[in-house]
Amino acid sequence: MDRIPACRQAGKFPNCVLTIMVSVYAIISEVNGYIYVGMSSDLEKRLKEHNSGKSIYTKRFLPWSLLYAEMLPDRDSARKREKYLKSGIGKEFLKSLVP
Numbered sequence: 001m002d003r004i005p006a007c008r009q010a011g012k013f014p015n016c017v018l019t020i021m022v023s024v025y026a027i028i029s030e031v032n033g034y035i036y037v038g039m040s041s042d043l044e045k046r047l048k049e050h051n052s053g054k055s056i057y058t059k060r061f062l063p064w065s066l067l068y069a070e071m072l073p074d075r076d077s078a079r080k081r082e083k084y085l086k087s088g089i090g091k092e093f094l095k096s097l098v099p
Helices: 043-051 075-086 088-096
Strands: 022-029 035-040 064-072
Touching (some): 022 043, 022 075, 035 043, 035 075, 035 088, 043 064, 064 075, 075 088
């Protein structure tokens, strides 16, 4: 279900669009080189959560550093990109970025 901004509900600005950019990111464990792919609307906050051990899946491999990130215009396109990066060919692309 799409969110409709108050300005459009009131009919004042019919072309007003609410956009929430979503980041798709890959982080790499400094311990063993494990690559984790995820998405978030607040990348900086999410990276802090990973490095503070709040994420169940990543707390065993602390610390993490950002390997790759890109911004996408909506959640659907971000989810598709995340799924691609989690696929075999996507993982190969991410491994090619490791120094």
